[in-house]
Amino acid sequence: MKCKRCGRNAFEKFRGTYYCRECLITKYEGAVESAIRRYRMIRKGERVLTALSGGKDSVAMLSSLRVLSKRIGFDVDAMFIDLGIGRYSRHSLEVSKKVAEMLDVRLHVVRLEDYGFTIDDVRGKVCSVCGNAKRYIMNRFARENGYDAIATGHCAEDILANLFKNMYSGNMEWSEKQRPRMEGFDRIVTRVRPLYEMSERENMVYVLAKGLPFLNEECPNAPSTKWKEIVYEIERKVPGFRVSILRNLARERRDGGDEEFRYCRICGEITTSSVCQFCRNVKKYARKNQ
């Protein structure tokens, strides 16, 4: 298999086409750049703090933001939160340090323990306490250190899995919180999701192409993957579903205000134009012999 772009030996497929290592990296970073520009995620001159866990998604994010920071013109630092999840947190920190060093990015390390507890101390609702702690620490640290935005490595599947989970549990205001850029207010710092349109598989292939280390270990508390499996299943049945729905979610919600209506000038029924759709269909399909 040859690279479709330059003819060298192919490394892997990206969005249906084979590329060599270098071209795949170019394509991937171009796709992240498009998403950042499409959704106006990061503005020129902003100081961005990226959340690094050492997993493939956050490593892919940090690496591509590092490249794009020069192209678009923003600053990138990284932050690692040591949650105190035994061996898993120790490995995550090791990998994160190595990645930050290889990418020449400044890494801040904050320990949950400094606030008085670790995730290993938590009984019951571990994931919800952990999620809360990460959001809290990240927001406070970013604000106190003058960052304009926090970047998290949520990928397309994460966002859709969250959407389904929220629909299931009755949180119908989800769409507002699943945007690529959530503007900050008061003490809340702006949050951006540069990998909004990238799939897990794409992130993985990019990280491998870059030769970056990443932690290939699941968090021992990791929740069920059933929602992500649903996302994969739908994408298999309706290719393009994922990106299509993400772009729809990202659009501003129009005010849903009742549309103006008028009366069809042929039949008098309600319509939004001068002649209703039914009368237009009648005109179009009516038999000649009538």
Add this chain to the structure above:
Amino acid sequence: MKCKRCGRNAFEKFRGTYYCRECLITKYEGAVESAIRRYRMIRKGERVLTALSGGKDSVAMLSSLRVLSKRIGFDVDAMFIDLGIGRYSRHSLEVSKKVAEMLDVRLHVVRLEDYGFTIDDVRGKVCSVCGNAKRYIMNRFARENGYDAIATGHCAEDILANLFKNMYSGNMEWSEKQRPRMEGFDRIVTRVRPLYEMSERENMVYVLAKGLPFLNEECPNAPSTKWKEIVYEIERKVPGFRVSILRNLARERRDGGDEEFRYCRICGEITTSSVCQFCRNVKKYARKNQ
């Protein structure tokens, strides 16, 4: 297998339990009644026009509404729209006439041809022209004949498949149009969906238990079933997803207005209560030796 309710020979399973024919009928009609009451779908004294196609869903709807009309106190008539889809429309009409007769319900028959065309005349976008024609004729006929509400046989899978289709195609205002009762306005008649929480399989089993005829023939123009397959797949992975999401959809959308916020009296971060969740977690999990 014995009926769990009365001990006679079981006929089929309904929501996980085996019932005899009579008890299954009672259970099914009770479930439709609960949904009608839960969502205040039909009010006492209303005149309801049910859309009958002859398929299992609309037959199940008409049969259960016939029974419930006495229990709740409303009137039920039926309406068949002859769309002029060759053999399929002829068979549908035959079955619908037989069902209406067996249930002793008045049946109105309206022919699309009387408006100047039939669905067989339509080239291209057949399903959209057909859907428009059905809605138009039903609404106009119901209004001109003094009905308070139109009942359609949309089942749980129809509504969820529509939801996904709409999300995919960017129609994010779907939730407003997928309610069990859509109040009428101006020249638009109220629409209700009595089978909102019933599955196709449940409708089928009920119709069989009742010994009613139904048309077991797909419309030759029937669209792809991929969206319904997605609904089944999700329900297999997350049992209860269907009903849970339908109940959430049916809830009034709160105005989403920005919730009041205040500052945590321990750390000063933003919260909706007096102490933020993070500080409550710190208090709960902080180590004794600190």
